Ligand SMILES: Nc1ncnc2c1ncn2[C@@H]1O[C@H](COP(=O)(O)OP(=O)(O)O)[C@@H](O)[C@H]1O
Protein backbone atom coordinates (compact mmCIF):
# COMPACT_ATOMS: atom_id res chain seq x y z
CA UNK A 358 0.00 0.00 0.00
CA UNK A 359 2.84 2.36 0.88
CA UNK A 360 6.33 1.75 -0.46
CA UNK A 361 9.25 4.01 0.35
CA UNK A 362 12.74 3.23 -0.90
CA UNK A 363 15.74 5.27 0.17
CA UNK A 364 13.47 8.25 0.38
CA UNK A 365 15.18 11.58 1.02
CA UNK A 366 14.33 15.25 1.17
CA UNK A 367 16.75 18.10 1.66
CA UNK A 368 15.94 21.74 2.25
CA UNK A 369 18.41 24.50 1.54
CA UNK A 370 18.20 26.92 4.41
CA UNK A 371 20.58 29.87 4.20
CA UNK A 372 23.21 28.03 2.18
CA UNK A 373 23.00 25.16 4.65
CA UNK A 374 21.60 21.85 3.61
CA UNK A 375 19.07 20.35 6.01
CA UNK A 376 18.43 16.66 5.54
CA UNK A 377 14.85 16.56 6.77
CA UNK A 378 14.49 12.94 5.65
CA UNK A 379 17.29 10.67 4.54
CA UNK A 380 17.49 7.16 3.22
CA UNK A 381 14.09 6.15 4.56
CA UNK A 382 12.84 2.75 3.44
CA UNK A 383 9.72 1.03 4.66
CA UNK A 384 6.72 -0.87 3.41
CA UNK A 385 3.17 -0.78 4.71
CA UNK A 386 0.81 -3.58 3.71
CA UNK A 387 -2.93 -3.05 3.11
CA UNK A 388 -4.86 -3.03 6.39
CA UNK A 389 -1.87 -2.27 8.60
CA UNK A 390 -1.95 0.29 11.40
CA UNK A 391 1.42 1.99 11.71
CA UNK A 392 2.62 4.78 13.96
CA UNK A 393 5.51 7.02 13.01
CA UNK A 394 7.19 8.11 16.21
CA UNK A 395 9.92 10.67 16.66
CA UNK A 396 10.91 13.87 18.45
CA UNK A 397 10.19 17.34 17.05
CA UNK A 398 12.04 17.98 13.83
CA UNK A 399 12.65 14.29 13.19
CA UNK A 400 11.15 14.48 9.71
CA UNK A 401 7.71 12.97 10.32
CA UNK A 402 5.72 15.76 8.71
CA UNK A 403 8.10 15.92 5.78
CA UNK A 404 7.56 12.20 5.23
CA UNK A 405 3.79 12.67 5.34
CA UNK A 406 4.03 15.52 2.84
CA UNK A 407 5.97 13.30 0.45
CA UNK A 408 3.43 10.50 0.91
CA UNK A 409 0.56 12.81 0.01
CA UNK A 410 2.29 14.54 -2.92
CA UNK A 411 2.60 17.96 -1.27
CA UNK A 412 6.38 17.76 -1.47
CA UNK A 413 8.45 16.05 -4.12
CA UNK A 414 11.28 13.91 -2.71
CA UNK A 415 14.81 15.00 -3.58
CA UNK A 416 16.02 11.40 -3.66
CA UNK A 417 14.66 7.90 -3.53
CA UNK A 418 11.29 6.63 -4.57
CA UNK A 419 7.83 6.47 -3.07
CA UNK A 420 4.61 4.77 -4.13
CA UNK A 421 1.24 5.01 -2.45
CA UNK A 422 -1.41 2.64 -3.75
CA UNK A 423 0.81 2.21 -6.80
CA UNK A 424 1.00 5.93 -7.60
CA UNK A 425 3.91 8.35 -7.49
CA UNK A 426 2.41 10.99 -5.18
CA UNK A 427 4.16 14.12 -6.48
CA UNK A 428 3.36 13.27 -10.12
CA UNK A 429 -0.15 11.89 -9.64
CA UNK A 430 -1.20 14.08 -6.72
CA UNK A 431 -4.78 14.67 -7.81
CA UNK A 432 -5.44 11.04 -8.69
CA UNK A 433 -3.96 10.00 -5.36
CA UNK A 434 -6.10 12.52 -3.49
CA UNK A 435 -9.20 10.51 -4.38
CA UNK A 436 -7.73 7.35 -2.85
CA UNK A 437 -6.28 8.67 0.38
CA UNK A 438 -7.60 10.61 3.34
CA UNK A 439 -5.36 13.18 5.00
CA UNK A 440 -5.71 14.77 8.43
CA UNK A 441 -3.42 17.48 9.77
CA UNK A 442 -3.60 17.86 13.53
CA UNK A 443 -2.16 21.37 13.31
CA UNK A 444 -4.51 22.76 10.70
CA UNK A 445 -7.98 21.96 9.54
CA UNK A 446 -8.91 20.78 6.06
CA UNK A 447 -12.41 22.14 6.64
CA UNK A 448 -13.56 25.61 5.60
CA UNK A 449 -13.18 27.83 8.62
CA UNK A 450 -16.29 29.97 8.05
CA UNK A 451 -18.67 27.30 6.88
CA UNK A 452 -20.83 25.12 9.12
CA UNK A 453 -19.36 21.63 9.44
CA UNK A 454 -22.18 20.18 7.40
CA UNK A 455 -21.51 22.55 4.47
CA UNK A 456 -17.81 21.75 4.61
CA UNK A 457 -18.59 18.05 4.36
CA UNK A 458 -21.06 18.66 1.54
CA UNK A 459 -18.43 20.68 -0.31
CA UNK A 460 -16.02 17.78 0.09
CA UNK A 461 -18.68 15.47 -1.30
CA UNK A 462 -18.86 17.59 -4.45
CA UNK A 463 -15.09 17.99 -4.81
CA UNK A 464 -14.54 14.26 -4.35
CA UNK A 465 -17.56 13.49 -6.57
CA UNK A 466 -19.22 11.16 -4.08
CA UNK A 467 -22.73 10.07 -4.96
CA UNK A 468 -25.37 11.82 -2.86
CA UNK A 469 -26.96 8.67 -1.48
CA UNK A 470 -23.64 6.97 -0.76
CA UNK A 471 -22.56 10.16 0.97
CA UNK A 472 -25.64 10.23 3.16
CA UNK A 473 -25.08 6.67 4.31
CA UNK A 474 -21.43 7.30 5.08
CA UNK A 475 -22.18 10.54 6.88
CA UNK A 476 -24.85 8.82 8.98
CA UNK A 477 -22.35 6.17 9.98
CA UNK A 478 -19.61 8.69 10.77
CA UNK A 479 -22.07 10.88 12.68
CA UNK A 480 -22.80 8.04 15.04
CA UNK A 481 -19.24 6.81 15.44
CA UNK A 482 -17.69 10.27 15.81
CA UNK A 483 -20.69 11.78 17.57
CA UNK A 484 -20.92 14.72 15.17
CA UNK A 485 -24.67 15.22 15.56
CA UNK A 486 -24.42 18.01 18.12
CA UNK A 487 -22.34 20.39 16.01
CA UNK A 488 -23.05 19.68 12.35
CA UNK A 489 -24.56 23.13 11.87
CA UNK A 490 -21.86 25.01 13.82
CA UNK A 491 -19.29 27.02 11.83
CA UNK A 492 -15.94 25.26 12.01
CA UNK A 493 -14.22 28.22 13.66
CA UNK A 494 -16.53 27.84 16.68
CA UNK A 495 -15.76 24.17 17.26
CA UNK A 496 -13.58 22.96 20.12
CA UNK A 497 -10.34 21.32 19.11
CA UNK A 498 -11.75 17.86 19.85
CA UNK A 499 -14.88 18.51 17.80
CA UNK A 500 -12.85 19.99 14.96
CA UNK A 501 -10.57 16.98 14.87
CA UNK A 502 -13.55 14.62 14.68
CA UNK A 503 -14.98 16.76 11.87
CA UNK A 504 -11.63 16.63 10.07
CA UNK A 505 -11.48 12.86 10.38
CA UNK A 506 -15.01 12.54 9.03
CA UNK A 507 -14.09 14.79 6.08
CA UNK A 508 -11.08 12.63 5.32
CA UNK A 509 -13.18 9.44 5.22
CA UNK A 510 -16.27 10.48 3.24
CA UNK A 511 -14.77 9.26 -0.01
CA UNK A 512 -13.89 5.96 1.69
CA UNK A 513 -10.13 6.08 1.05
CA UNK A 514 -8.03 2.94 1.20
CA UNK A 515 -5.34 4.77 3.18
CA UNK A 516 -5.75 7.27 5.99
CA UNK A 517 -2.73 9.42 6.79
CA UNK A 518 -2.79 11.52 9.95
CA UNK A 519 -0.11 13.99 11.06
CA UNK A 520 -0.31 14.34 14.84
CA UNK A 521 -4.07 13.76 15.10
CA UNK A 522 -4.07 13.82 18.90
CA UNK A 523 -1.93 16.91 19.45
CA UNK A 524 -3.46 19.25 22.00
CA UNK A 525 -6.50 17.07 22.68
CA UNK A 526 -7.74 16.40 26.22
CA UNK A 527 -7.83 12.82 27.48
CA UNK A 528 -11.47 12.25 26.56
CA UNK A 529 -11.09 13.54 23.01
CA UNK A 530 -7.89 11.56 22.60
CA UNK A 531 -9.66 8.39 23.68
CA UNK A 532 -12.52 9.05 21.24
CA UNK A 533 -10.16 9.61 18.33
CA UNK A 534 -8.09 6.53 19.15
CA UNK A 535 -11.18 4.35 19.56
CA UNK A 536 -12.54 5.50 16.27
CA UNK A 537 -9.31 4.93 14.37
CA UNK A 538 -8.91 1.45 15.81
CA UNK A 539 -12.46 0.49 14.81
CA UNK A 540 -12.09 1.99 11.36
CA UNK A 541 -8.94 -0.03 10.78
CA UNK A 542 -10.47 -3.24 12.11
CA UNK A 543 -13.90 -2.98 10.49
CA UNK A 544 -13.18 -1.28 7.16
CA UNK A 545 -9.63 -2.54 6.73
CA UNK A 546 -8.49 1.05 6.13
CA UNK A 547 -4.71 1.27 6.16
CA UNK A 548 -3.73 3.84 8.78
CA UNK A 549 -0.43 5.66 9.10
CA UNK A 550 -0.20 8.29 11.81
CA UNK A 551 2.57 10.39 13.29
CA UNK A 552 2.68 11.25 16.93
CA UNK A 553 4.93 11.91 19.80
CA UNK A 554 2.30 10.71 22.19
CA UNK A 555 3.35 7.27 23.31
CA UNK A 556 -0.15 6.61 24.59
CA UNK A 557 -1.33 6.60 20.98
CA UNK A 558 1.21 3.96 20.11
CA UNK A 559 0.56 1.73 23.11
CA UNK A 560 -3.19 1.73 22.56
CA UNK A 561 -3.28 1.54 18.79
CA UNK A 562 -0.41 0.14 16.88
CA UNK A 563 1.02 -3.23 16.26
CA UNK A 564 3.87 -1.59 14.43
CA UNK A 565 6.08 1.40 15.14
CA UNK A 566 8.45 3.30 12.88
CA UNK A 567 10.87 5.30 14.98
CA UNK A 568 12.26 8.23 13.02
CA UNK A 569 15.21 10.16 14.34
CA UNK A 570 17.15 12.87 12.51
CA UNK A 571 15.34 12.01 9.33
CA UNK A 572 16.21 8.34 9.16
CA UNK A 573 14.61 5.17 10.35
CA UNK A 574 15.94 4.16 13.75
CA UNK A 575 13.57 1.27 14.41
CA UNK A 576 10.87 -0.63 12.56
CA UNK A 577 8.99 -3.28 14.48
CA UNK A 578 6.62 -4.01 17.31
CA UNK A 579 6.33 -2.15 20.56
CA UNK A 580 7.73 -5.14 22.45
CA UNK A 581 10.65 -5.20 20.08
CA UNK A 582 11.22 -1.54 20.83
CA UNK A 583 11.15 -2.22 24.58
CA UNK A 584 13.67 -5.02 24.22
CA UNK A 585 16.15 -2.58 22.71
CA UNK A 586 16.88 -0.92 26.01
CA UNK A 587 17.14 -3.55 28.71
CA UNK A 588 16.25 -2.53 32.23
CA UNK A 589 13.58 -0.05 31.15
CA UNK A 590 9.98 -1.08 31.43
CA UNK A 591 8.13 2.10 30.56
CA UNK A 592 8.02 2.73 26.83
CA UNK A 593 8.50 6.41 27.56
CA UNK A 594 11.91 5.77 29.14
CA UNK A 595 12.91 3.48 26.29
CA UNK A 596 12.18 6.10 23.67
CA UNK A 597 13.83 8.88 25.67
CA UNK A 598 16.95 6.71 26.01
CA UNK A 599 17.03 6.08 22.28
CA UNK A 600 16.66 9.78 21.45
CA UNK A 601 19.33 10.77 23.96
CA UNK A 602 21.81 8.20 22.78
CA UNK A 603 21.58 9.53 19.23
CA UNK A 604 21.85 13.14 20.26
CA UNK A 605 25.62 13.25 20.51
CA UNK A 606 25.97 12.60 16.80
CA UNK A 607 23.30 14.55 15.01
CA UNK A 608 22.89 14.08 11.28
CA UNK A 609 25.47 11.34 11.08
CA UNK A 610 25.38 9.00 8.12
CA UNK A 611 22.25 6.91 8.33
CA UNK A 612 22.33 4.01 10.69
CA UNK A 613 20.72 0.78 9.62
CA UNK A 614 17.34 0.55 11.24
CA UNK A 615 17.07 -1.99 13.99
CA UNK A 616 14.50 -4.60 13.16
CA UNK A 617 12.18 -5.91 15.81
CA UNK A 618 12.04 -9.69 15.88
CA UNK A 619 8.32 -9.75 15.08
CA UNK A 620 8.28 -6.86 12.69
CA UNK A 621 4.92 -6.20 11.10
CA UNK A 622 6.46 -5.86 7.67
CA UNK A 623 4.45 -7.92 5.25
CA UNK B 624 -11.33 23.61 -12.95
CA UNK B 625 -14.45 25.64 -13.73
CA UNK B 626 -16.50 23.25 -11.63
CA UNK B 627 -14.15 23.57 -8.68
CA UNK B 628 -14.25 27.34 -8.95
CA UNK B 629 -18.03 27.43 -9.16
CA UNK B 630 -18.49 25.08 -6.20
CA UNK B 631 -16.16 27.03 -3.96
CA UNK B 632 -17.46 30.42 -5.06
CA UNK B 633 -20.99 29.31 -4.27
CA UNK B 634 -19.95 28.02 -0.84
CA UNK B 635 -18.26 31.33 -0.04
CA UNK B 636 -21.28 33.25 -1.26
CA UNK B 637 -23.47 31.41 1.18
CA UNK B 638 -20.96 31.96 3.96
CA UNK B 639 -20.81 35.68 3.17
CA UNK B 640 -24.59 35.90 3.15
CA UNK B 641 -24.58 35.01 6.84
CA UNK B 642 -23.18 38.44 7.64
CA UNK B 643 -25.87 40.56 6.11
CA UNK B 644 -24.71 43.99 7.23
CA UNK B 645 -21.10 43.68 6.15
CA UNK B 646 -22.30 42.03 2.95
CA UNK B 647 -24.47 45.05 2.12
CA UNK B 648 -21.71 47.49 3.05
CA UNK B 649 -19.16 45.76 0.87
CA UNK B 650 -21.53 45.69 -2.09
CA UNK B 651 -22.27 49.39 -1.66
CA UNK B 652 -18.55 50.08 -1.32
CA UNK B 653 -17.81 48.41 -4.64
CA UNK B 654 -20.31 50.68 -6.39
CA UNK B 655 -19.01 53.82 -4.68
CA UNK B 656 -15.45 53.09 -5.83
CA UNK B 657 -16.61 52.48 -9.39
CA UNK B 658 -18.65 55.69 -9.24
CA UNK B 659 -15.61 57.72 -8.12
CA UNK B 660 -13.66 56.63 -11.18
CA UNK B 661 -16.42 57.86 -13.43
CA UNK B 662 -16.63 61.11 -11.49
CA UNK B 663 -12.95 61.73 -12.24
CA UNK B 664 -13.54 61.39 -15.98
CA UNK B 665 -16.55 63.64 -15.71
CA UNK B 666 -14.61 66.31 -13.79
CA UNK B 667 -11.83 66.30 -16.38
CA UNK B 668 -14.23 66.83 -19.24
CA UNK B 669 -16.10 69.56 -17.38
CA UNK B 670 -12.91 71.58 -17.89
CA UNK B 671 -11.74 70.47 -21.31
CA UNK B 672 -13.23 69.08 -24.49
CA UNK B 673 -10.59 66.54 -25.33
CA UNK B 674 -7.81 64.57 -23.71
CA UNK B 675 -4.81 64.01 -25.99
CA UNK B 676 -7.14 64.36 -28.93
CA UNK B 677 -9.77 61.96 -27.57
CA UNK B 678 -13.28 63.09 -26.78
CA UNK B 679 -15.17 62.14 -23.58
CA UNK B 680 -16.92 59.16 -25.11
CA UNK B 681 -13.67 57.83 -26.53
CA UNK B 682 -11.90 58.15 -23.18
CA UNK B 683 -14.80 56.39 -21.49
CA UNK B 684 -14.50 53.66 -24.09
CA UNK B 685 -10.78 53.18 -23.45
CA UNK B 686 -11.34 53.33 -19.70
CA UNK B 687 -14.35 51.02 -19.87
CA UNK B 688 -12.69 48.27 -21.87
CA UNK B 689 -9.55 48.09 -19.76
CA UNK B 690 -11.40 48.53 -16.48
CA UNK B 691 -13.91 45.84 -17.41
CA UNK B 692 -11.16 43.41 -18.38
CA UNK B 693 -9.25 44.21 -15.21
CA UNK B 694 -12.35 44.04 -12.99
CA UNK B 695 -13.28 40.63 -14.37
CA UNK B 696 -9.85 39.12 -13.86
CA UNK B 697 -9.11 40.81 -10.54
CA UNK B 698 -12.45 40.07 -8.92
CA UNK B 699 -12.65 36.51 -10.16
CA UNK B 700 -9.01 35.41 -10.19
CA UNK B 701 -6.95 38.16 -8.52
CA UNK B 702 -6.42 35.90 -5.51
CA UNK B 703 -3.87 33.81 -7.35
CA UNK B 704 -1.25 36.50 -6.95
CA UNK B 705 -1.81 36.38 -3.19
CA UNK B 706 -0.87 32.72 -2.98
CA UNK B 707 2.06 33.59 -0.71
CA UNK B 708 -0.46 34.09 2.09
CA UNK B 709 -1.61 30.51 1.68
CA UNK B 710 1.97 29.32 1.55
CA UNK B 711 2.79 31.13 4.78
CA UNK B 712 -0.38 30.05 6.57
CA UNK B 713 0.07 26.44 5.48
CA UNK B 714 -3.38 26.37 3.89
CA UNK B 715 -1.83 25.52 0.54
CA UNK B 716 -0.92 22.09 1.94
CA UNK B 717 -4.61 21.48 2.52
CA UNK B 718 -5.53 22.55 -1.02
CA UNK B 719 -2.88 20.27 -2.46
CA UNK B 720 -4.38 17.13 -0.91
CA UNK B 721 -7.80 17.75 -2.47
CA UNK B 722 -8.62 16.22 -5.85
CA UNK B 723 -9.20 19.62 -7.43
CA UNK B 724 -7.15 22.17 -9.36
CA UNK B 725 -5.01 24.14 -6.92
CA UNK B 726 -5.24 27.24 -9.09
CA UNK B 727 -9.03 27.23 -8.97
CA UNK B 728 -9.01 26.68 -5.21
CA UNK B 729 -6.71 29.63 -4.63
CA UNK B 730 -8.66 31.82 -7.06
CA UNK B 731 -12.03 31.07 -5.48
CA UNK B 732 -10.87 31.51 -1.90
CA UNK B 733 -13.03 33.99 0.04
CA UNK B 734 -15.09 34.75 -3.03
CA UNK B 735 -17.80 37.28 -2.34
CA UNK B 736 -20.57 38.32 -4.72
CA UNK B 737 -20.06 41.95 -3.70
CA UNK B 738 -17.00 41.83 -5.94
CA UNK B 739 -19.33 41.57 -8.91
CA UNK B 740 -20.29 45.19 -8.21
CA UNK B 741 -17.09 46.42 -9.78
CA UNK B 742 -17.68 44.41 -12.92
CA UNK B 743 -21.20 45.79 -13.24
CA UNK B 744 -19.89 49.33 -12.83
CA UNK B 745 -17.20 48.93 -15.51
CA UNK B 746 -19.69 47.31 -17.88
CA UNK B 747 -22.05 50.25 -17.37
CA UNK B 748 -19.33 52.75 -18.32
CA UNK B 749 -18.51 50.79 -21.45
CA UNK B 750 -22.17 50.59 -22.45
CA UNK B 751 -22.63 54.36 -22.08
CA UNK B 752 -19.50 54.99 -24.14
CA UNK B 753 -20.60 52.60 -26.88
CA UNK B 754 -24.05 54.17 -27.02
CA UNK B 755 -22.49 57.57 -27.61
CA UNK B 756 -19.83 56.43 -30.09
CA UNK B 757 -21.97 54.75 -32.70
CA UNK B 758 -19.29 52.31 -33.89
CA UNK B 759 -20.08 50.41 -37.12
CA UNK B 760 -20.70 46.68 -36.71
CA UNK B 761 -17.70 45.91 -38.89
CA UNK B 762 -15.44 47.10 -36.09
CA UNK B 763 -17.68 46.62 -33.03
CA UNK B 764 -17.13 42.85 -32.97
CA UNK B 765 -13.65 43.63 -31.71
CA UNK B 766 -15.06 45.02 -28.42
CA UNK B 767 -16.01 41.71 -26.77
CA UNK B 768 -12.83 40.16 -28.18
CA UNK B 769 -10.88 42.99 -26.52
CA UNK B 770 -12.56 42.46 -23.17
CA UNK B 771 -12.13 38.70 -23.16
CA UNK B 772 -8.50 38.86 -24.34
CA UNK B 773 -7.84 41.59 -21.80
CA UNK B 774 -9.26 39.47 -18.97
CA UNK B 775 -7.13 36.55 -20.06
CA UNK B 776 -4.03 38.75 -20.21
CA UNK B 777 -4.59 40.23 -16.76
CA UNK B 778 -5.41 36.81 -15.30
CA UNK B 779 -2.22 35.41 -16.81
CA UNK B 780 -0.23 38.22 -15.24
CA UNK B 781 -1.76 37.46 -11.85
CA UNK B 782 -0.94 33.80 -12.35
CA UNK B 783 2.66 34.61 -13.25
CA UNK B 784 2.88 36.74 -10.11
CA UNK B 785 1.56 33.81 -8.07
CA UNK B 786 3.94 31.34 -9.71
CA UNK B 787 6.82 33.62 -8.82
CA UNK B 788 5.82 33.49 -5.16
CA UNK B 789 6.38 29.74 -5.07
CA UNK B 790 9.98 30.39 -6.03
CA UNK B 791 10.45 33.35 -3.73
CA UNK B 792 9.55 31.31 -0.68
CA UNK B 793 12.71 29.42 -1.49
CA UNK B 794 14.50 32.53 -0.29
CA UNK B 795 16.39 31.37 2.78
CA UNK B 796 15.09 34.08 5.07
CA UNK B 797 11.55 33.01 4.43
CA UNK B 798 12.08 29.37 5.27
CA UNK B 799 13.99 30.53 8.28
CA UNK B 800 11.20 32.70 9.51
CA UNK B 801 8.98 29.66 9.37
CA UNK B 802 11.36 27.23 10.85
CA UNK B 803 12.79 29.29 13.65
CA UNK B 804 9.73 31.13 14.78
CA UNK B 805 10.03 34.36 12.89
CA UNK B 806 13.26 35.62 14.41
CA UNK B 807 14.53 36.49 10.94
CA UNK B 808 11.33 38.19 9.92
CA UNK B 809 12.87 41.64 9.56
CA UNK B 810 15.25 40.39 6.87
CA UNK B 811 12.37 39.04 4.92
CA UNK B 812 12.18 40.85 1.59
CA UNK B 813 8.67 42.17 2.07
CA UNK B 814 8.98 44.42 -0.93
CA UNK B 815 8.94 41.46 -3.29
CA UNK B 816 5.41 40.78 -2.20
CA UNK B 817 4.24 44.36 -2.37
CA UNK B 818 1.03 44.03 -4.37
CA UNK B 819 1.53 47.46 -5.90
CA UNK B 820 4.61 46.29 -7.75
CA UNK B 821 2.79 43.31 -9.11
CA UNK B 822 -0.13 45.56 -9.98
CA UNK B 823 2.16 48.00 -11.77
CA UNK B 824 3.57 45.20 -13.85
CA UNK B 825 0.18 43.78 -14.57
CA UNK B 826 -1.14 47.10 -15.74
CA UNK B 827 1.74 48.51 -17.73
CA UNK B 828 3.12 45.55 -19.66
CA UNK B 829 0.07 44.22 -21.44
CA UNK B 830 -1.97 47.39 -21.50
CA UNK B 831 -0.97 48.06 -25.07
CA UNK B 832 -2.66 44.84 -26.08
CA UNK B 833 -5.63 45.15 -23.81
CA UNK B 834 -7.06 48.40 -24.99
CA UNK B 835 -4.65 50.80 -26.65
CA UNK B 836 -3.87 48.95 -29.87
CA UNK B 837 -7.23 47.26 -30.37
CA UNK B 838 -8.95 50.39 -29.04
CA UNK B 839 -7.37 52.47 -31.79
CA UNK B 840 -8.63 49.90 -34.26
CA UNK B 841 -12.18 50.08 -32.96
CA UNK B 842 -12.12 53.89 -32.88
CA UNK B 843 -10.55 53.91 -36.36
CA UNK B 844 -7.65 56.12 -35.31
CA UNK B 845 -4.11 56.07 -36.71
CA UNK B 846 -1.43 54.89 -34.30
CA UNK B 847 0.75 57.79 -33.15
CA UNK B 848 3.70 55.38 -33.28
CA UNK B 849 2.87 54.50 -36.86
CA UNK B 850 2.23 50.78 -36.34
CA UNK B 851 -0.09 49.32 -38.99
CA UNK B 852 -3.68 49.05 -37.82
CA UNK B 853 -3.89 45.25 -38.11
CA UNK B 854 -1.61 44.99 -35.04
CA UNK B 855 -4.76 45.92 -33.13
CA UNK B 856 -6.05 42.46 -33.91
CA UNK B 857 -3.22 40.69 -32.15
CA UNK B 858 -4.81 40.73 -28.68
CA UNK B 859 -6.28 37.22 -28.79
CA UNK B 860 -2.96 35.77 -29.92
CA UNK B 861 -1.10 37.66 -27.22
CA UNK B 862 -3.67 36.49 -24.64
CA UNK B 863 -3.35 32.85 -25.62
CA UNK B 864 0.45 32.91 -25.65
CA UNK B 865 0.58 34.59 -22.26
CA UNK B 866 -1.98 32.16 -20.80
CA UNK B 867 0.12 29.20 -21.94
CA UNK B 868 3.25 30.67 -20.36
CA UNK B 869 1.37 31.41 -17.13
CA UNK B 870 -0.06 27.88 -16.94
CA UNK B 871 3.39 26.37 -17.33
CA UNK B 872 4.88 28.71 -14.75
CA UNK B 873 2.14 27.87 -12.26
CA UNK B 874 2.72 24.15 -12.69
CA UNK B 875 6.43 24.61 -12.24
CA UNK B 876 5.74 26.66 -9.13
CA UNK B 877 3.52 24.00 -7.54
CA UNK B 878 6.12 21.36 -8.32
CA UNK B 879 8.81 23.41 -6.61
CA UNK B 880 6.62 24.14 -3.62
CA UNK B 881 8.48 23.34 -0.42
CA UNK B 882 5.80 23.85 2.18
CA UNK B 883 6.79 25.15 5.62
CA UNK B 884 8.48 23.46 8.51
CA UNK B 885 5.97 23.26 11.32
N1 LIG C 1 9.72 23.86 4.29
C1 LIG C 1 10.83 23.71 5.00
N2 LIG C 1 11.89 24.52 4.81
C2 LIG C 1 13.01 24.34 5.50
N3 LIG C 1 13.21 23.40 6.43
C3 LIG C 1 12.20 22.56 6.69
C4 LIG C 1 10.96 22.67 5.99
N4 LIG C 1 10.14 21.70 6.44
C5 LIG C 1 10.83 21.03 7.39
N5 LIG C 1 12.07 21.53 7.54
C6 LIG C 1 13.11 21.03 8.46
O1 LIG C 1 13.19 19.64 8.32
C7 LIG C 1 13.30 18.99 9.58
C8 LIG C 1 12.15 18.02 9.77
O2 LIG C 1 10.94 18.72 9.94
P1 LIG C 1 9.54 18.00 10.13
O3 LIG C 1 9.37 16.99 9.07
O4 LIG C 1 8.50 19.07 10.21
O5 LIG C 1 9.69 17.29 11.55
P2 LIG C 1 8.59 16.64 12.53
O6 LIG C 1 7.28 16.66 11.84
O7 LIG C 1 9.08 15.27 12.79
O8 LIG C 1 8.59 17.47 13.77
C9 LIG C 1 13.38 20.10 10.61
O9 LIG C 1 14.72 20.34 10.87
C10 LIG C 1 12.74 21.27 9.91
O10 LIG C 1 13.28 22.47 10.38
Ligand SMILES: [Mg+2]
Nearest residue numbers: 401402403885
Ligand atom coordinates in the same frame (compact mmCIF):
# COMPACT_ATOMS: atom_id res chain seq x y z
MG1 LIG D 1 5.49 17.62 12.42
